[in-house]
Amino acid sequence: MTDKTIDDPEIEEVDLWVSGTEEAEWDVYSTDEGAQKMRLEETGARLTEQLGSVVTDDYDLDDIITEDERMIINMGPQHPSTHGVLRLQLELEGEMIRRSKCVIGYLHTGMEKTAETLTFLQGPTNVTRMDYLAPLHNELCFSLAVERLLDIEVPPRAEVIRILMTELNRIASHLVAMATNGMDIGALSIMTYGFREREQILAFFEKTTGLRLNHNYIRPGGVAADLPPGWRADVSDICDTITGRLTDYEDMLKENPIWVGRTRGVGVITAEECRAYGITGPTLRSAGVPWDLRKAFPYSGIENYEFEVPVGEHGDVYDRYRVRIEEIIQSVGIVRQAADAMPKGDFRIDDRKVTPPPRHRIDESMEALIHHFKIFTEGFRVPAGETYVAIESPRGELGCYLVADGTGKPWRMHTRAPSFYNLQALPIMMADSVVADTIATIASLDPVMGDVDR
Amino acid sequence: MSVRRTAPSNVLTATVDKAARWAQTRSMFPATFGLACCAIEMMATGAPHNDLARFGMEVFRASPRQADLMIVAGRVSQKMAPVLRQVYDQMPDPKWVISMGACASTGGMFNNYALVQGVDQIVPVDIYVPGCPPGPQGLMHGILTLHDRIMAGKA
Numbered sequence: 337m338t339d340k341t342i343d344d345p346e347i348e349e350v351d352l353w354v355s356g357t358e359e360a361e362w363d364v365y366s367t368d369e370g371a372q373k374m375r376l377e378e379t380g381a382r383l384t385e386q387l388g389s390v391v392t393d394d395y396d397l398d399d400i401i402t403e404d405e406r407m408i409i410n411m412g413p414q415h416p417s418t419h420g421v422l423r424l425q426l427e428l429e430g431e432m433i434r435r436s437k438c439v440i441g442y443l444h445t446g447m448e449k450t451a452e453t454l455t456f457l458q459g460p461t462n463v464t465r466m467d468y469l470a471p472l473h474n475e476l477c478f479s480l481a482v483e484r485l486l487d488i489e490v491p492p493r494a495e496v497i498r499i500l501m502t503e504l505n506r507i508a509s510h511l512v513a514m515a516t517n518g519m520d521i522g523a524l525s526i527m528t529y530g531f532r533e534r535e536q537i538l539a540f541f542e543k544t545t546g547l548r549l550n551h552n553y554i555r556p557g558g559v560a561a562d563l564p565p566g567w568r569a570d571v572s573d574i575c576d577t578i579t580g581r582l583t584d585y586e587d588m589l590k591e592n593p594i595w596v597g598r599t600r601g602v603g604v605i606t607a608e609e610c611r612a613y614g615i616t617g618p619t620l621r622s623a624g625v626p627w628d629l630r631k632a633f634p635y636s637g638i639e640n641y642e643f644e645v646p647v648g649e650h651g652d653v654y655d656r657y658r659v660r661i662e663e664i665i666q667s668v669g670i671v672r673q674a675a676d677a678m679p680k681g682d683f684r685i686d687d688r689k690v691t692p693p694p695r696h697r698i699d700e701s702m703e704a705l706i707h708h709f710k711i712f713t714e715g716f717r718v719p720a721g722e723t724y725v726a727i728e729s730p731r732g733e734l735g736c737y738l739v740a741d742g743t744g745k746p747w748r749m750h751t752r753a754p755s756f757y758n759l760q761a762l763p764i765m766m767a768d769s770v771v772a773d774t775i776a777t778i779a780s781l782d783p784v785m786g787d788v789d790r
Numbered sequence: 791m792s793v794r795r796t797a798p799s800n801v802l803t804a805t806v807d808k809a810a811r812w813a814q815t816r817s818m819f820p821a822t823f824g825l826a827c828c829a830i831e832m833m834a835t836g837a838p839h840n841d842l843a844r845f846g847m848e849v850f851r852a853s854p855r856q857a858d859l860m861i862v863a864g865r866v867s868q869k870m871a872p873v874l875r876q877v878y879d880q881m882p883d884p885k886w887v888i889s890m891g892a893c894a895s896t897g898g899m900f901n902n903y904a905l906v907q908g909v910d911q912i913v914p915v916d917i918y919v920p921g922c923p924p925g926p927q928g929l930m931h932g933i934l935t936l937h938d939r940i941m942a943g944k945a
Contacts, residue, residue, distance in 0.1 A: 414854075445865055531834060531838065532839060
């Protein structure tokens with residue numbers, strides 16, 4: 337560090353405003369916290385830089401309004417409609433949003449760092465808490481990455497169980513998306529409907545995995561436990577209930593003039609903008625792009641199932657809601673096919689270096705006891721290498737980038753979280769829309785802040 | 791001579807304190823302070839299957855100034871801690887705090903740089919609900935325990 341004198345031209349002169357004096361002007365920047373401040377004079381080039389090159393801004397500050405008609409309001413992080421702890425700064429001109437800025441990090445949990453201190457077997461415990469509306473997808477993605485590094489194949493029954501559970505999870509997640517989207521706009525009944533059906537799926541999850549959320553069920557080498565007795569009736573019940581009650585949702589929302597009025601043409605994003613920002617999932621499909629990783633890069637044998645990729649047309653909130661409803665129907669179809677096709681056999685790989693031995697073997701065999709002890713104390717070693725595996729989570733492309741250095745713990749684990757990328761679309765979607773549409777737009781993106789901040 | 795014997799038979803008597811406590815427990819308005827996974831379970835508790843309305847608590851208030859119970863549902867990051875304290879300070883007295891889940895109570899499985907290791911470092915906590923996440927039954931048990939403690943004058 338070099339000493340600088342007052343005469344140094346690199347030091348900017350700072351005007352300090354002293355309370356009670358009249359000479360100095362009020363410094364608007366001193367009222368906000370450093371890096372998060374949003375400057376009123378950011379126009380033109382700065383704005384384009386912020387929004388990316390795709391969006392051209394046709395809005396000129398100077399010719400319409402005077403200084404005091406513009407204001408910047410803060411929304412969140414403690415706000416009922418931001419789906420967690422998202423904070424938004426909105427620049428308003430009356431009722432119109434001119435610019436907006438997401439402030440994230442209020443739920444930063446340091447999970448990627450924590451993953452480096454956990455063994456590969458403990459890893460799913462950690463990643464399942466990222467996207468807590470689709471925990472099984474997180475586990476599946478991590479497990480697939482570990483299995484690719486280990487170069488092992490899981491038994492067919494494990495693959496089918498994985499597909500069955502993740503697709504049920506997708507239904508549950510989309511139900512919550514629909515429920516919260518309705519609740520945010522003011523359609524409270526749909527909220528009670530969505531949570532009612534989700535409860536049934538969670539009951540099955542609890543029966544199978546032991547927990548309603550954060551299951552730690554899908555693990556490297558297979559799944560933690562076989563499906564419980566009577567699972568076939570449960571799954572069939574769930575499928576029947578969902579299909580039967582979909583008509584209720586359709587009656588309530590599909591042609592409801594208030595719902596349509598609040599969602600049609602709101603929060604529009606084009607396919608080109610989606611591609612430019614790396615936006616995936618229902619948001620991308622609502623813009624008319626039939627991109628689904630289950631078709632593009634199939635995993636866990638999903639290519640053996642028949643399903644369609646529903647797409648929207650306009651890329652607005654209504655289309656995203658429609659895409660989710662259609663995906664629920666498709667997922668119910670996949671779940672039924674998986675239940676019918678469920679093969680017999682092991683639910684995890686019979687490799688004592690990766691999965692623990694069955695409980696009864698521990699009493700019979702000294703080797704089994706040693707294997708059990710080794711796996712649960714130091715874990716298994718994974719050959720050095722790196723890999724990236726992506727699956728289609730309910731929110732889009734969920735990727736896991738894993739670097740192993742030959743020890744029992746990952747050297748680096750990074751998650752490509754779909755909510756994080758989708759959140760970038762918010763400023764584009766909300767530019768030049770009214771304040772009331774903010775809530776509808778956020779809810780339609782269905783961001784999970786645990787996924788964004790990790 | 792107690793008031794009970796002189797008052798007409800259609801007048802109920804009680805100590806003011808007890809009546810106030812009864813009123814406090816019967817219409818407790820929680821502030822929406824959902825943070826992570828536990829927030830989903832908190833929403834599920836309010837949803838029809840579990841129905842928090844049975845305890846007069848279904849009105850989750852968006853403004854802390856209308857709330858008297860803060861359910862800290864989820865992990866509290868270092869960045870969120872000042873916000874949480876501010877929301878708590880904005881709530882009018884009397885107020886209570888339920889720390890829901892392992893992360894809010896102790897930091898849970900995330901013993902790292904990012905999380906506050908227990909929300910009781912920031913705000914006084916009345917009830918800790920264990921679990922990761924606690925189910926709706928767990929949260930309701932915590933709430934009922936809080937009610938009992940308020941009625942007993944312990945919280």
